[in-house]
Amino acid sequence: MDxxxxxxxxxxxxxxxxxxxxxxxITKYCADKFKLRVKVLVSINSIKLLEKELHDFYxxxxxG
Numbered sequence: 001m002d003x004x005x006x007x008x009x010x011x012x013x014x015x016x017x018x019x020x021x022x023x024x025x026i027t028k029y030c031a032d033k034f035k036l037r038v039k040v041l042v043s044i045n046s047i048k049l050l051e052k053e054l055h056d057f058y059x060x061x062x063x064g
Contacts, residue, residue, distance in 0.1 A: 016042075 012022070023038045030036055041047050 019040050023040055027038050039050055
């Protein structure tokens with residue numbers, strides 16, 4: 001599996017008071033330039049759901 005073409009993972013950690021502001025700003029200014037998903041992780045459950053989504057995503061890439 002070669003995931004090097006146009007696939008990157010970036011994690012930006014900001015104080016909780018900035019999360020919704022940053023989510024809006026990143027989506028507004030970057031969504032048309034990149035294939036982008038913005039996720040706000042607020043709890044351990046959020047991280048587990050994201051982990052499952054990523055696992056499913058990479059499984060689909062590998063099989064397709």
